Amino acid sequence: MAEMEYKKETRSVEGSWPMEHWSWKFESIALIAKAREAFKEKKLLGLKCPGCGLVYFPPKPYCRCTGEPDEWVEVKQQGTITTYTFTGAWAYEGIKEEEGPAGEPMIICGVNFDGSDTLTVCILEEAKPEEVFVGMRVQLKWPEKIEGRLDDIAHAVPLKE
Amino acid sequence: MGPGIEIGQVPRASLPINPTFQWSVGNWMDRFYDGLKEGKLWASKCPGCGRVHLPPRMVCERCFTKCEEWVELPETGTVQSYTVAHVKVGANGEFEELPQPEVIALVKQDGADTCVAARLEGGNASVGMKVKVVIDPEAENFVNMLAGYRPAE
Amino acid sequence: MAHVDVAIVGVGYSKHVSKRRDVNIAELVWEAVSNCYEDAGLKPKDIDAVVTGNMPAFEGVNIPELWGAGHWGAYHKPLIRITTGGTTGGSVVHGAYYAVASGLYDTVLAIAFEKQSDGNSTMGLNTVALADAAAQFQQGVDPGFLAAFGGGAVGIAVYQAASYMKRSGCTTHHLDKVSALCRNNAALNPWSHLKQPGLTPEDVAKTVLMQYPIRFGHVCPATDGACAMIVTTGEKALKLQNKPAYILSCASCSDEAALMGISGSGTTNMDPCAQEHCKLAAKWAYELAGIKDPRREIDVAEPYAPFAHQMLMFYERLLLCDEGEAPAILDSGSMNLDGELPVCPSGGVISTNAIGASAMERVTEVALQIMGKAGDRQVKKEVHKGVAHGWGGAVNLNVVAVLSDTPRRS
């Protein structure tokens, strides 16, 4: 029996995870649908946990304290940046990027709106990367046409106090 | 849900995304498929305890020895178990009726110590029945080159 | 009730490269397992239980132990599969530690692996959040925004890095220095994936920016690789090794997923770099291990840092210094192989990342340093105690293990 020689490249079997046949259930979609309705009246609705008082915005059906948030409370439209990043090519800290990620520069930040204890992610407009810092105050910027979409609340501008 | 909240029917969401994979079969299965290309059944043999694996395995699990010995097995084998299938699993994971029943058998090739799961032609089957392997070197998917078995007569 | 001492007596790795197309998953793992048996001088018959894990999204195989474990000497043995994403390797070590410490299984084989070339690594990571993406698309979020806000291929790390740099005064130059330090250490480690001897921070600064502040040079590779480890009781260890590495303690802690609320909800984990749960896990581990002052008692650290900033950030969250001190400590040279507290002497996850295995490889690397078996990458100072760490999920899962050359003083 000839000594076994080893190939570097052996056949590959093709396969998949047909995730299109999976479907998930979310109470949160129903809760956020109510919040999205309120967007049309330019209102932000968070859900307060009876167990520990935390306010989730956008709303969430369960809390880390194992309570089930059940009281709608209005959340302010000013907030604080808790974390951020920039997409697209840009010049920062003096380093000019010849080739960098495609797309025009965008500042994406996590915003904690006053009156809530959670973060939601927004694109910060009317600001340059150098101006952004954790703790920066921002103001929600509604789109011209508010259709009650989740990304109606995805834009903010620096707060002029 | 809390008193102030009633959800009614819980909403659902899904996504038309299917991650794909490409599993390298390794040198033992690659040699198995090379053999089938020439109409041969190559099985790995354990130098430690003599167990013969078909499909071949790099390591004999019984004595944890690398199986670098090979044996070519005859086309005949014995049905260890079988099932008459009335359904198959559809792409969505649910059962679909088969147009007519087909037999799936676990066959131990003469000289092998492990089994191959494959279709058994001819409709009637019994445990201990003698069968012959059907090899299709031109199978569309190489995993089906060992196409199945038919009664040995 | 006296504590059952748990000691590592064998470590085994497979080769770590970007593509192993000459082996299947089970065969790749066999390489690490057989090296481990050899290192320990043991055989499958000596093993009382097997603990295994990987992150199945990368291979698309559900519970690969069912088909593969025969290749690993697990025939007819008790086997349990523990998987927790990025922390899997560490969670598997914890499983093996508890199995021995329980008094029910004296000698346990721990196995962690990933064969990322069998799948698509980016898609594998995406499957962590596709369910939530599905929900968000349905509520009016377009895929482009989701991809950008999700941080693209680098995920939440970009937000974490930005926040950390603001909190600690860490600059992009520090990130470049971390990559250079790790990749040079990796060059001395035969089992590492990326070996770039002589890499300088300036070289790293020239690599393409992926998303602020993370460059290609600050990010780990995708690796095919496996790791195996044998642990046994302190008593049996001394018959096999004159200097076994004891696992003094294991602790993990989980927080709410950072940044991305479920399906669009808000999340209370608002600052992905705070990592309070990492501090808690470290605190618990040090308490169990009897360590009062980690920054003086710990001799070597292997934080899990697939992204450069994480080596400094987790150095702080492992309570080895105060908040914001890590960049200065890096500058002082203390983290080098010849420093007071060497960090990632193995080259770290930024040089080698077979995701399922990586958190175990942090433990095995600390063990090799303690046993004096780390070859060219053995640190200069004498190593008595070390800490190994892993993070996973949306940076909301953390595992810590504390190792020592002496058993736990009860």
Added chain:
Amino acid sequence: MRREVAIISYAQTPYEPDANASREMQVLRVAKAALAAAGLKQEDRYTVVTANNDYCDGRTISNMRLVEPAAAWMKNESKAEMDGAYAALYGLLRILSGDHDIALIIGESQASVYARWLPGIMMMDPTFDRQRWLLNEVSAAALQARAYMNAFGVSEEQVAGVAAKNLDNAALNPLAGNKLAGADAAKVLGSRKLYEPISEMMVAQYCDGACAMVIAAGELAEKAEKPVWIRGVGFAHDSYLTERSLEEMGSLKLAAEKAYAMAGISDPASQVDLAEVHENFAHEELMAYEALGFCGRGEGGAFFDSGATRRDGKLPVNTSGGAIGANVACATGLARIIEAAMQIRGEAGDHQVAKAKTAVATGQTGPCAQESVVFVLGGE
């Protein structure tokens, strides 16, 4: 064992084909109920071990989003990607180490989320069987059934009889989702043929649900009103289904031997009062009688015919309806442990058996019960 560990409390959701709740809310409900029943609050020190599967949940790192629902926020949490009984075993190891005194164990999945038989196909050998698409959990079990029935002359009526027993028992279990009072062998044999000899009613249909359990040593166990002590535990891995004899459940036999040795049981048939067996298919319960030592090799059919395993028999098995009554991937084995504990505590309501001092519960993972875990439980 180094420490006496007891089951302190437990909770189960109703088991339904398509629950009107997400997996997160089902986990939250059982976690809160189990903690409350043990008199525990989130501030108390406990470790959490969950059992769930990335492919069943359709979520890689399926435990990542379960941290808050599993009452595991800021807790020492881990996950076994197998049946919930393995999570119970792992929780036990954590307590026996002395590093933990209390463990919350949770098992969950939802058949309404995943493509029913695909996660099982994804378990098959990716270099051969998987894309040949012949082997799935049911066709593999059919090959097992044929091998067993042929080897020991077990009839389809006997297998159907087990399914009928469990469907009838399930009618007395308010949580079971799959029940048929007065079911008989003929009804079962008349159900849709899938892979002979397996017809639809012999299959433990996957459904939605979750269950949780608190186990503890030390103060909480001593203070507990009706602790159910864990006397013995064992688990074992068997070879891939094409590389072993399918005439017996090898891993269950090995696991049972270890658990019995630890519990000091030498003659299970007389020392065990009842069993809750994780039977994914009716024929597996007959095979389990043999693997668990309730009768000799090949005598499972006769043992069933003797009526011993009926609700009023000398060794009742699956009076809860078993997996055929309710089968939640990653939770069914944990539910068996809970049902056995309920019997010992006399809390099994309509399906309570008279004599329940020593009970056996089993869990399995993988095609043809490739991986098995056994618990032996005892009252005071």
